[in-house]
Amino acid sequence: AQSVAQPEDQVKVAEGNPLTVKCTYSVSGNPYLFWYVQYPNRGLQFLLKYITGDNLVKGSYGFEAEFNKSQTSFHLKKPSALVSDSALYFCAVRDDTGGFKTIFGAGTRLFVKA
């Protein structure tokens, strides 16, 4: 069975500083990993995904994520945070054993202060 954990309920950073939102996962086979963002009063938006290939994945709005197989992690990063990045971020995972059920984490709320 697959699972995903986001160990931080919230992350606070100052504008211009780098940000990291953490995610760890557990799957039976190889992982397919995703990050989504939810802005207030708006639907979930896809940010980026890791399927195979380079461990560093680049996505929308300047975000990137690093896949680390040995640590079973897929942390979301951005070199320089913007106030407009403040939102709820969800990590998601499914495995490659044939199903398409994608499991979401509980979410991490990011606060970027000016």
Add this chain to the structure above:
Amino acid sequence: GAGVSQTPSNKVTEKGKYVELRCDPISGHTALYWYRQSLGQGPEFLIYFQGTGAADDSGLPNDRFFAVRPEGSVSTLKIQRTERGDSAVYLCASSLRGGQGYTFGSGTRLTVV
């Protein structure tokens, strides 16, 4: 359409009533998913359609929940004998094919009173 459309955006119903929630995916997207999201939690998987068939319905909580996608496009999530615990935001998502990143709709907020 340009995005995933869900109707209604809000639904208030009395305990015990039947409700239908509609999802109109992006044109050409063969994969369609239903999730529900309770306050303070991540989306919880309910069911996945590939075309007209339910490829994985393991997330449906009980037999009061049922979903259809008869023509491989619009899907309807049906909830019988609603309970207060069914109150949540029901999200629909679609993708070009299974396994890719999803495009989510804005959701239907269901409140059972």
